[in-house]
Amino acid sequence: MSQQKCIVIFALVCCFAILVALIFSAVDIMGEDEDGLSEKNCENNCRITLVENIPKGLNYSGSALFHLPLFQGWWNLLNMAKKSVDIVSSHWNLNSSSPLARQGRRLLEKLFQLAARDIEIKLVSDVLTADSKVLEDLKLKGAEVTYMNMTAYNRGRLQSSFWIIDKQHVYLGSASLDWRSLGQMKELGVIFYNCSCLVLDIQRIFALYSSLKYKTKVPQSWSKRLYGVYDNQKKLQLQLNGTKSEAFVSNSPKLFCPKNRSFDLDAIYSVIDDAQKFVYIAVTDYLPLISNVNTQRIYWPDLDGKIREALVLRSVKVRLLISFWRNTDPLTFNFVSSLKAICTEIPSCSLKVKFFDLEKESACLSKEQKDNSFPKLNRNKYVVTDREVYIGNFDWVGNDFTQNAGAGLVISQADAGNETSVIKQLKDVFERDWYSPYAQNLQLTKIPNCLSHRPITAAPDKTAAATPNVN
Template identity: 60%
Template sequence: MEIRQHEWLSASPHEGFEQMRLKSRPKEPSPSLTRVGANFYSSVKQQDYSASVWLRRKDKLEHSQQKCIVIFALVCCFAILVALIFSAVDIMGEDEDGLSEKNCQNKCRIALVENIPEGLNYSENAPFHLSLFQGWMNLLNMAKKSVDIVSSHWDLNHSHPSACQMKELGVIFYNCSCLVLDLQRIFALYSSLKFKNRVPLTWSKRLYGVYDNEKKLQLQLNETKSQAFVSNSPKLFCPKNRSFDIDAIY
């Protein structure tokens, strides 16, 4: 009896301690839950990484697109600037035939030409001028390459007999390349307008006037010191340094 009780007493504390130790030990998660949690964390981490990679690629793409837009805008601005410079700057520094203010001829000869209708007689002491027809023939015979003509209008009924019955007065300049230098720009202005359907807002520097009413051409006409400049009309056809007809008259 005592031995049994001793055995019970000896065994009982151990069993109680084991039970208490089992009750106080924390519960460990099951292996299946741990594996699921790890997989879920790894999948979330992969999604975060892929999302960050996609955002980086998107940022790089947007940055490259912005760079392309900026470069394209700069190229367009540069092209426009070059076009404006070439249209406004006289690249060669000379007009046709190599004429410039430094090498042109300012010692000129001038002659008056006129048409006198039939039946209109002047006195014997009246000055006699070259006929308009003969003046035209002289210019045509002296021309080496071409003859430029600027006329306000042409009439088909201006035959030789009818033209001779009109009272007309003109001036012919001979060997006056400095004046031709300025006249060439007026001819070039008219020629440039035939390719356009409107008058440009800004004119090329090649069409600027060389002389005007403030800066007159100093020349010698028949060995007489004189001043001259060329005007134009209408006012829309007057680039920089080109005098308007009415301003030249008054």
């Protein structure tokens, strides 16, 4: 009898412990987040600015508008840091001997200085960059480095690029911590100042990445502390430069989307579906295919089909600006031709495609010539409509969304035509590029022979493959 009582008591104690754990788990997510930050006390009256890297030598018209240089934006963020710097980047290559890497070396030195001042620095990268000397040097200075094994998790790689400074300021965009992003790459991103409500959400993506440290597989269920705070159904209400706005952060792959976190693909869908007049898309590569481990390819209709739907069923004007470079897949032109064909004899169907070419003279260079050249490349990755913008880390290639890790940001604004509206500003950026001499109407029959006859392979990484390794 005594033994049975002990068993009953033990069982009751275990049940009580489990109940307490569940209660605290619920309180944990519904109450305060790190550093006492919560939905009730976070700041949502924010300032926002676009940041761009425009490679030296690009000749726009004299009236062309430009935004804050990427280097200056990053430098300002690091100067504002008083407590913490959290950075996710796919590449860490700042300390090159190239004369074009001066700004990258300055950023690295600044990070060293912050570490020396005991400012907490946390960095996330792909395990493929584990041999990065920059990361090793920062670790020696006290930075905490987390490597994500995307190859093991999802046969992919990390492409996310965002910063969080002092739980107050955020950068998200196309550029990674690579000197080439500050030199020869045309990059675009956005910086939020004093926007801790947005930090409350994007910090959880950073925490999700950090939770994978030393793990070779993704957990079957995520901690509630990693659930999304805002998504497409529950958007963050905020003021951006005095304009009433809504925003939410999305994530990829779907494997990395806990409860209440929007998948990147769904975020883009929502932006295109809400468009009433136009959809402008800027990406480096457009290739609606998925390549598997056996190098076999299957059609990936998700975004390609969404464009067709907007064109034919809703008569939304679509403009597609794709980069043209030495690794452009020839099949891109076939898919573009197919998109154009759908508008045949449909008066209300308006689709135009241009290719943004910054390296005309080097598209057909030999390997030796390429090694001695520093080609320029447009790496912008965004969608802007008459109502919303999406800024992300991916090109419109199937494998990016199905396998790789990336983050995106959707912003809706009530007064999209306001000069301070980020929608108006990004629309102006697109039109500046669209009407520039670098945007061309290319056809499959007019592409350089060196591209039309080369073997068709999956497009490599746009930063690492576009320029030579000079380390």
